[in-house]
Amino acid sequence: MNIDSIRFADRFNGISGSAIREIFKLLAVPGMISFAGGNPSPDSLPGEKVGEIANALLQEKGKILLQxxxxxxxxxxxxxxxxxxxxxxxxxxxxxxxxxxxxxxxxxxxxxxxxxxxxxxxxxxxxxxxxxxxxxxxxxxxxxxxxxxxxxxxxxxxxxxxxxxxxxxxxxxxxxxxxxxxxxxxxxxxxxxxxxxxxxxxxxxxxxxxxxxxxxxxxxxxxxxxxxxxxxxxxxxxxxxxxxxxxxxxxxxxxxxxxxxxxxxxxxxxxxxxxxxxxxxxxxxxxLMPHVETIRNSYGEKADTMLQMLSKCGGVARYTKPEGGLFIFCELEEGQDATALLKKAVEKGVAYVPGTHFYANGGHHNTFRLNFSMPSVEQIKIGMEKLSDVFSR
Ligand SMILES: Cc1ncc(COP(=O)(O)O)c(C=O)c1O
Structure with missing residues (x-):
């Protein structure tokens, strides 16, 4: 029998899981500045330290930890x-x-x-x-x-x-x-x-x-x-x-x-x-806290830069002013469509996530989310200028 006749559970009805995945595909384009993700910065990941700790732990109690x-x-x-x-x-x-x-x-x-x-x-x-x-x-x-x-x-x-x-x-x-x-x-x-x-x-x-x-x-x-x-x-x-x-x-x-x-x-x-x-x-x-301190310094500077750039970003009517975390949420003028504008932004080499995906009932098409942990300060400046260009047209 053709596999297309497979009967999946009802719980998947209406769930595609694809909306944001399509956006993430665009990010593979070389040189793309992405404000779309929510990942920690690669610079913040303590590879060496975790390696040392894991090694020592496995030497000391590998028989327990591997069981x-x-x-x-x-x-x-x-x-x-x-x-x-x-x-x-x-x-x-x-x-x-x-x-x-x-x-x-x-x-x-x-x-x-x-x-x-x-x-x-x-x-x-x-x-x-x-x-x-x-x-x-x-x-x-x-x-x-x-x-x-x-x-x-x-x-x-x-x-x-x-x-x-x-x-x-x-x-x-x-x-x-x-x-x-x-x-x-x-x-x-x-x-x-x-x-x-x-x-x-x-x-x-x-x-x-x-x-x-x-x-x-x-x-x-x-x-x-x-x-x-x-x-x-x-x-x-x-x-x-x-x-x-x-x-x-x-x-x-x-x-x-x-x-x-x-x-x-x-x-x-x-x-x-x-x-x-x-x-x-x-x-x-x-x-933990000394490590967090180094992350905070770097993300804090990125958040500041993005907020400063937003204060002069064309087309943006409102935006949140977070005291921490990884995201800023923005509103374009009523009637603007952040999903349609994303295509133009991506052509210019910058990406974000349209806000509609974060609403249980959709709508709110003039909203979008920006992430500031992944891009560098320099990329934030360049990317926000590009966005300003796209939104002010
Ligand atoms: C609000 C919120 N909760 C939970 C998670 C997932 O966290 P975890 O990696 O611990 O599963 C995320 C990740 O982005 C998040 O933003």
Whole structure:
């Protein structure tokens, strides 16, 4: 029988996964300046250091690290995470409330696996991170977008939706959000923790960017205001050590974590032990923050340069002014189409991601996302001049 008659699962209905992939193909053109990705700069990846650490760890305990391990995670890493989380995210938890995962992408997948039936309602920020929206779609969630402003998601609207729609989950990126770069205010963080327990909604708090702050002061996590366990916190070392290591973690109430652990057993048994041990080594030996400091200096300068160039960029009506992270979100004049203009930009040798892909219901065609971690300062200057040319015509 012809393979075209294969019957795929309904969960893939309407999911093409191709929108952004098409853009990434364009980036292979030599000389292209890309503001489209979301990767850490290659200069920030500590290849030599990770090599040294992995080598030493394998000499010392290779027989353990190369063997199967517990789904619950590498115990020393869980201990290190307890103090890291207290220090950096201002909440206390026990090692039993932490599940190391294969990138925080897996934390989201496991939460969806544990909690969602097809058709369950999930509130997302509008706009939000495309990757996790895809995960929610694959679990056949019914997405309810709630708009955000410079202080993050609109909490009055959120309460209204909690009251009238009874969603099961809220997915939120409170710090240097992807794609907007915005940070949720302190008041809203407290209110969301309170609303979650009042209405019985699980908050999936996704915070991979917190350590990449260039200006302003840190805010406590939503989880730090959680008294009953409604907030599940997802963290990652992708942006501060290496995305290729695929080490993230989920912190959640033991009842939630138990289901996620069972879900992980059939997914990958456990996260690679050598990689968990490398991250543990970074935390245990206070290597993380000095390394982050060097990344912050370089990304901070790039963010400044891009913001300066945006202030004189033709055609751009508004843009966010992030205090950290990797992205700036921009709006062209109403009626302009960032997808159509991307073709012209690419002809000139510069690329970005049209913002429409970050909205659960599409639309918002005049928006686009810029990344500043990958290009050099020089490329940012040249690329932004090219964009100004394209947009002012
Ligand atoms: C908001 C957000 N969450 C999660 C991730 C994925 O992180 P990880 O590499 O830990 O799976 C990303 C990556 O771009 C992201 O932007």
């Amino acid at each position: 199967y391990g517990a789904t619950e995670g590498y115990a020393p890493l869980k201990e290190s995470l307890v103090s890291y989380l207290k220090d950096r995210f201002s909440f206390t938890c026990t090692a039993e409330e932490i599940l190391p995962v294969t990138g925080s992408t897996q934390a989201m997948d496991l939460l969806c696996k544990a909690l969602l039936n097809p058709g369950d309602k999930v509130v997302v920020e509008s706009p939000t991170f495309l990757g996790n929206m895809q995960c929610l779609n694959l679990y056949q969630a019914h997405l309810i977008p709630v708009e955000s402003d410079d202080d993050g998601i609109n909490v009055d609207k959120l309460e209204e939706v909690f009251k009238t729609e009874h969603p099961k989950m809220l997915y939120i990126i409170p710090t240097f959000q992807n794609p907007t770069g915005r940070t949720l205010s302190l008041e809203r963080r407290k209110r969301i923790a309170h609303l979650a327990s009042e209405y019985g909604v699980v908050v999936a708090e996704d915070d991979p960017y917190r350590d990449l702050r260039y200006t302003g002061s840190e805010l406590p996590s939503i989880k730090s205001f959680d008294e009953e366990g409604w907030v599940a916190f997802m963290g990652s070392f992708s942006k501060v050590i290496s995305p290729g290591l695929r080490v993230g973690y989920l912190v959640a109430h033991p009842n939630i974590l138990r289901k996620c652990t069972i879900g992980k057993q059939s997914s990958d048994v456990h996260t690679a032990l050598v990689n968990q041990a490398v991250v543990d080594y970074y935390l245990r030996n206070d290597l």
